[in-house]
Amino acid sequence: MLGSILLSSSAQAANLQFWRFDRTQNRLELATDEGIQPRAQIVSNPTRLVIDLPGVKLGGPKQTLPVDGIVNNMRVAQFDPQTTRIVMELAPGYTIDPRQVKFQYASARQWTVDMPRPQFSPQRASAAPPTQAIAVPSAPGVAVVPTLPPTSNGRPTPTSSIPPGSIVVVTEPRPQAPTRPSTGSTNPLPRPTTPLPNPSTSNPKPSPTLPQVPNGKFVVVVDPGHGGPDPGAIGIGGLRETDAVLAISKQVATLLERQGVQAILTRQDERDLDLQPRVDIADRVNATVFVSIHANSFDANRSDVNGLETYYYDSGYNLAKTIHQSIMETTDMRDRGVKQANFYVMKYSSMPAVLVEVGFVTGREDAQRLSDANGRSQLASAIAQGILRYLQRN
Incomplete structure (x- = not known):
């Protein structure tokens, strides 16, 4: 309803x-x-x-x-x-x-x-x-x-x-934090036993300075991929795609809000959400752009496969290119390019839409970044900067 x-x-x-x-x-x-x-x-x-x-x-x-x-x-x-x-x-x-x-x-x-x-x-x-x-x-x-x-x-x-x-302010005690909803599955997915690499001790690149845009002019829908019974890809040390991209998406939304953009998340927790409802949300709020955030995977024995991929469909090319460049400037990720695809959430969106694959959960370099709070924050800042740059130019 x-x-x-x-x-x-x-x-x-x-x-x-x-x-x-x-x-x-x-x-x-x-x-x-x-x-x-x-x-x-x-x-x-x-x-x-x-x-x-x-x-x-x-x-x-x-x-x-x-x-x-x-x-x-x-x-x-x-x-x-x-x-x-x-x-x-x-x-x-x-x-x-x-x-x-x-x-x-x-x-x-x-x-x-x-x-x-x-x-x-x-x-x-x-x-x-x-x-x-x-x-x-x-x-x-x-x-x-x-x-x-x-x-x-x-x-x-x-x-x-x-x-x-x-x-x-009510006088009753505040309720406990909500627990994650049941996925409805009686057979939980097995978690890989390969340990995650230790977070890098090298100095990361500084977080980008986020540009300001006219307050209240733009609406950005941020779409964390998967969720609920669909955890997405599962990688090194049990790293789940849904957990990594939800954390990054929430930070992206917060950063955009601070810069005067209204940010709408398609989901805020581990819940099941089909593809069409994600598109519907963007249409209802008359979004300026739609940004879906995912993580990649490859053969479990190929931890050498790492890198950033950004996808677009039709009108989303400039948005994809700008976000991709921002991430490459801010991180030391391997560049796997900006590519065209007909993913559902991009193809059926009425506004410029992109899908960002923020690394491989099965890749040793990327899994380290995606499992680390500082690494996720760095990615979120870069994505937010790319979105803001695009909004400034369009």
């Missing part, structure tokens, strides 16, 4: 760019064009998860989407002039534990909400307090204000009295 809203920019408020609810994983994802700080609570009779987005304008009519027999519907509406509200309403008799509702952010503009499976318990539902606060982590650069009590009639506390971008 998917909800999508594309809005014009506003100097006074953030806009909700897109949202979607994944019924199979009970996960809500949302993205705005400015940093926000959500607030959340559980409201009883019937049980509703209420998420307020202070300082966010919907810019359209209320939307109500049916879900299934347990979750009656998802609603998105303008609660007051300064607050967009998202409500997940459960069927009568169902309830959820507020301590298991877990908020995460890739940046202050991009949030996910993982929810537990609702449980049918009429007694618990009827005995629940009118409102229960949910802990929400503080996004960077957002102010904190004291906890607000619920209103006397038990309705969700309105947020119009809170300055936009403020968090309500």
